[in-house]
Amino acid sequence: MELLKEVLEKIKPSEKERAIVNAVTKEIVGIAEEEIEKKGVSATPRLVGSIAKDTYLAGDHDVDLFLAFPLETSLEELRKTGLELGKSIGERLGHYEVAYAEHPYVRSTYKGFEVDIVPCYNVKSWKDVKTAVDRSLLHTEWVIKNINGRNDEVRLLKRFLKGIKAYGSEVYVRGFSGYLTELLIIKYGSFMNLLENVEFLGKSKIIDLEGWLRKEPEIAYKTVEREKESPLIVIDPVDPRRNVASALSWEKFGVFYFKAREFREKPRLEFFFPPKKETGDYKEILKKKGTHLVTLIFPKPELIDDILLPQLERSAKGFEKSLKREGFEVFDLNWGYVERAFIMLEVDRVERTKVLLKPGPEFLSERALDFYAKNQKVWIRGKRLYSEKAVKESIVDVIEELLAKNQVALGKNLREPIKEAEILLNFVPPELEEEAYLFLSKEKWNIKG
Amino acid sequence: MELLKEVLEKIKPSEKERAIVNAVTKEIVGIAEEEIEKKGVSATPRLVGSIAKDTYLAGDHDVDLFLAFPLETSLEELRKTGLELGKSIGERLGHYEVAYAEHPYVRSTYKGFEVDIVPCYNVKSWKDVKTAVDRSLLHTEWVIKNINGRNDEVRLLKRFLKGIKAYGSEVYVRGFSGYLTELLIIKYGSFMNLLENVEFLGKSKIIDLEGWLRKEPEIAYKTVEREKESPLIVIDPVDPRRNVASALSWEKFGVFYFKAREFREKPRLEFFFPPKKETGDYKEILKKKGTHLVTLIFPKPELIDDILLPQLERSAKGFEKSLKREGFEVFDLNWGYVERAFIMLEVDRVERTKVLLKPGPEFLSERALDFYAKNQKVWIRGKRLYSEKAVKESIVDVIEELLAKNQVALGKNLREPIKEAEILLNFVPPELEEEAYLFLSKEKWNIKG
Numbered sequence: 001m002e003l004l005k006e007v008l009e010k011i012k013p014s015e016k017e018r019a020i021v022n023a024v025t026k027e028i029v030g031i032a033e034e035e036i037e038k039k040g041v042s043a044t045p046r047l048v049g050s051i052a053k054d055t056y057l058a059g060d061h062d063v064d065l066f067l068a069f070p071l072e073t074s075l076e077e078l079r080k081t082g083l084e085l086g087k088s089i090g091e092r093l094g095h096y097e098v099a100y101a102e103h104p105y106v107r108s109t110y111k112g113f114e115v116d117i118v119p120c121y122n123v124k125s126w127k128d129v130k131t132a133v134d135r136s137l138l139h140t141e142w143v144i145k146n147i148n149g150r151n152d153e154v155r156l157l158k159r160f161l162k163g164i165k166a167y168g169s170e171v172y173v174r175g176f177s178g179y180l181t182e183l184l185i186i187k188y189g190s191f192m193n194l195l196e197n198v199e200f201l202g203k204s205k206i207i208d209l210e211g212w213l214r215k216e217p218e219i220a221y222k223t224v225e226r227e228k229e230s231p232l233i234v235i236d237p238v239d240p241r242r243n244v245a246s247a248l249s250w251e252k253f254g255v256f257y258f259k260a261r262e263f264r265e266k267p268r269l270e271f272f273f274p275p276k277k278e279t280g281d282y283k284e285i286l287k288k289k290g291t292h293l294v295t296l297i298f299p300k301p302e303l304i305d306d307i308l309l310p311q312l313e314r315s316a317k318g319f320e321k322s323l324k325r326e327g328f329e330v331f332d333l334n335w336g337y338v339e340r341a342f343i344m345l346e347v348d349r350v351e352r353t354k355v356l357l358k359p360g361p362e363f364l365s366e367r368a369l370d371f372y373a374k375n376q377k378v379w380i381r382g383k384r385l386y387s388e389k390a391v392k393e394s395i396v397d398v399i400e401e402l403l404a405k406n407q408v409a410l411g412k413n414l415r416e417p418i419k420e421a422e423i424l425l426n427f428v429p430p431e432l433e434e435e436a437y438l439f440l441s442k443e444k445w446n447i448k449g
Numbered sequence: 450m451e452l453l454k455e456v457l458e459k460i461k462p463s464e465k466e467r468a469i470v471n472a473v474t475k476e477i478v479g480i481a482e483e484e485i486e487k488k489g490v491s492a493t494p495r496l497v498g499s500i501a502k503d504t505y506l507a508g509d510h511d512v513d514l515f516l517a518f519p520l521e522t523s524l525e526e527l528r529k530t531g532l533e534l535g536k537s538i539g540e541r542l543g544h545y546e547v548a549y550a551e552h553p554y555v556r557s558t559y560k561g562f563e564v565d566i567v568p569c570y571n572v573k574s575w576k577d578v579k580t581a582v583d584r585s586l587l588h589t590e591w592v593i594k595n596i597n598g599r600n601d602e603v604r605l606l607k608r609f610l611k612g613i614k615a616y617g618s619e620v621y622v623r624g625f626s627g628y629l630t631e632l633l634i635i636k637y638g639s640f641m642n643l644l645e646n647v648e649f650l651g652k653s654k655i656i657d658l659e660g661w662l663r664k665e666p667e668i669a670y671k672t673v674e675r676e677k678e679s680p681l682i683v684i685d686p687v688d689p690r691r692n693v694a695s696a697l698s699w700e701k702f703g704v705f706y707f708k709a710r711e712f713r714e715k716p717r718l719e720f721f722f723p724p725k726k727e728t729g730d731y732k733e734i735l736k737k738k739g740t741h742l743v744t745l746i747f748p749k750p751e752l753i754d755d756i757l758l759p760q761l762e763r764s765a766k767g768f769e770k771s772l773k774r775e776g777f778e779v780f781d782l783n784w785g786y787v788e789r790a791f792i793m794l795e796v797d798r799v800e801r802t803k804v805l806l807k808p809g810p811e812f813l814s815e816r817a818l819d820f821y822a823k824n825q826k827v828w829i830r831g832k833r834l835y836s837e838k839a840v841k842e843s844i845v846d847v848i849e850e851l852l853a854k855n856q857v858a859l860g861k862n863l864r865e866p867i868k869e870a871e872i873l874l875n876f877v878p879p880e881l882e883e884e885a886y887l888f889l890s891k892e893k894w895n896i897k898g
Contacts (some may be wrong), residue, residue: 379894445828
């Protein structure tokens with residue numbers, strides 16, 4: 001298809017880029033080998049990830065350098081020696097910092113390339129796997145062995161998924177991982193063929209490239225059973241215990257499903273390179289819908305997205321629950337950050353009339369006589385005295401009171417910043433105008449946009 | 450006290466009135482005896498109630514004529530013969546109609562007196578009691594034997610309770626019955642002494658004039674245990690199984706408690722003969738409180754108060770519950786009838802913005818493709834497709850929809866009339882203006898009014 005060629009021209013690394021990538025990675029591996037030798041460590045440097053598999057997109061080349069230790073190495077030894085070795089490689093590369101996943105690892109940059117230096121075990125099979133990253137070695141090997149020249153098809157699929165915002169297995173995306181796209185291409189042979197079979201894929205649901213359901217039925221069926229609520233079950237060719245698509249959400253699979261159908265009917269470049277969504281005036285939307293926007297803005301804490309975004313989500317849902325309890329209807333939620341972090345709540349109203357029923361004591365008591373004497377109007381329901389007054393309450397006051405009384409479930413690291421948040425009614429600062437429009441108009445979620 | 454004399458002048462039947470009452474009741478009993486003889490029924494006519502006990506208020510004299518059958522009579526026989534006999538007495542008196550309580554009985558009028566003709570068993574002791582009305586014979590006898598000339602004190606107490614709206618044991622009043630006022634006077638000797646002891650009464654709580662707790666401890670303590678949530682436990686002098694005050698609510702006892710204290714401090718004629726509550730403009734109250742009034746008006750069904758008012762209460766509470774579920778806050782309820790029956794709801798708002806979230810089908814289906822095609826904006830949550838639109842909804846529309854869908858719990862006999870009800874917003878017809886004012890201003894419940 002002419003269109004796909006046009007896309008490939010944009011996303012396939014040029015010969016020149018490939019040469020640079022190859023040269024640089026070779027240098028990096030060389031430096032690693034030197035450091036290993038110098039230190040006398042028994043580890044092997046291994047390139048993994050999309051560069052190793054040659055499935056990276058033009059201009060998008062992070063180097064994943066794994067340091068594979070013998071299986072006999074103890075976990076402490078691996079952590080300690082691995083980190084030390086990483087640091088000295090990082091030093092040689094220029095500069096580094098230590099990052100934390102299951103184990104600490106080193107992040108560095110070299111000649112404009114981001115380099116992650118990650119210690120792991122030198123596993124030969126899934127039975128050897130001890131840490132979460134070990135499997136990457138096997139993934140890389142398996143893909144290289146099976147990709148069979150369809151690397152560009154993977155690139156098309158990756159770009160397509162990026163275009164429709166369904167790429168990435170991060171907890172705040174819950175889309176398709178790089179490895180999953182590779183397996184889908186290996187299964188279906190080409191990007192277009194995958195798209196042709198998206199209904200079949202959704203219905204058959206299970207992909208088992210290595211025939212684990214035959215070879216290791218007990219383990220593989222356990223995986224299927226455990227993952228039965230997932231939209232896809234792709235049994236990892238290198239590990240029957242794992243569903244490669246376990247992070248994929250129904251939402252993101254659904255977006256892919258509909259976009260695949262649309263692309264088949266009307267293939268357009270925009271699927272791969274979507275124009276910025278058209279935006280408009282959020283105030284118009286508010287007027288049209290008759291709803292209201294409450295925005296909390298506060299300084300973005302120094303947290304990586306994997307931690308910050310789930311905590312923002314949790315906090316937004318905490319506000320939803322607490323405000324519902326206070327009699328406000330919350331129609332939808334939005335969160336994120338631009339310069340500062342924000343939580344947006346679309347609500348039915350910004351003021352409530354509250355008739356404050358003042359419950360008094362039960363009436364056979366001294367305090368009851370007091371209450372009776374002090375209030376102008378008093379009546380009895382059950383054994384208790386009551387009086388009342390009516391007040392108008394702004395949702396801002398209600399939120400401030402909820403926060404002061406710790407009656408909103410908030411993300412752990414956001415409690416303090418949210419207490420200091422600015423609370424804006426039907427108004428956002430310029431940095432959030434577009435976000436507010438996309439949220440209120442639903443264009444943010446609209447698949448048909 | 451001079452004031453009490455003044456009250457008694459108004460409420461004590463004059464000699465002339467007494468003579469008429471005596472003459473008329475004698476005639477009625479005479480007619481009953483003739484009919485019994487004519488029919489050859491073995492029943493004895495017995496006068497019970499406030500005329501028999503001489504505790505009636507001037508101008509307030511309904512005749513309770515009981516037809517006491519021997520204990521051997523079967524229940525069917527009693528019902529049948531009792532009703533027939535009642536009808537022929539009623540015919541002799543002029544006209545009659547049949548009314549229904551536990552058993553059918555006859556209501557008639559004679560020379561301006563209302564006459565209830567009720568068949569019962571001629572019981573001598575609580576152990577004989579078979580039907581709910583039998584005990585009245587024993588009550589009348591006991592009061593006559595023990596009243597000891599304090600009849601006018603009973604009259605003062607009755608009038609006082611009427612003045613503060615705490616008289617009557619009907620289910621929609623839950624106040625002091627006539628028999629309970631008599632027992633309270635017999636216990637405390639006088640109206641003023643009862644008032645002096647109201648705190649003590651509230652705390653000691655138990656009155657046992659016949660010493661049942663000694664004579665029949667097992668039965669009497671069971672009564673106390675069963676009634677322990679009542680504000681008063683007055684063990685029936687003629688039946689240890691019964692709390693004479695069991696119908697008395699905490700509310701009505703509370704009103705009595707506070708009014709008794711106030712009267713002791715500042716005795717005034719108004720306690721006995723309260724002026725009509727001062728009324729005002731309900732629209733002003735609405736404006737001041739910022740709340741809203743929803744009134745349903747419909748033709749009053751032909752039902753006695755004992756049935757109609759509890760059903761109106763049940764229906765009002767049904768609306769409260771359903772509207773809360775729909776997102777409206779209901780602050781207070783009122784019900785009753787003037788010319789027509791009404792239910793009033795004080796609510797926080799009369800319009801809601803409702804973002805109609807249109808849930809579609811799950812997306813791996815033919816219907817999902819349809820939904821996707823037909824809606825302008827579509828997104829996915831979980832496996833499901835969604836679209837939305839926002840609408841403004843009036844509480845009137847919401848109520849009409851709730852009624853159309855049978856989603857309000859209504860009193861059994863009110864379902865049809867309420868479906869035809871007019872629903873008024875922040876406006877009532879002239880007949881209800883005063884009611885609306887008293888309700889919204891809380892003067893209706895205000896004890897201090």
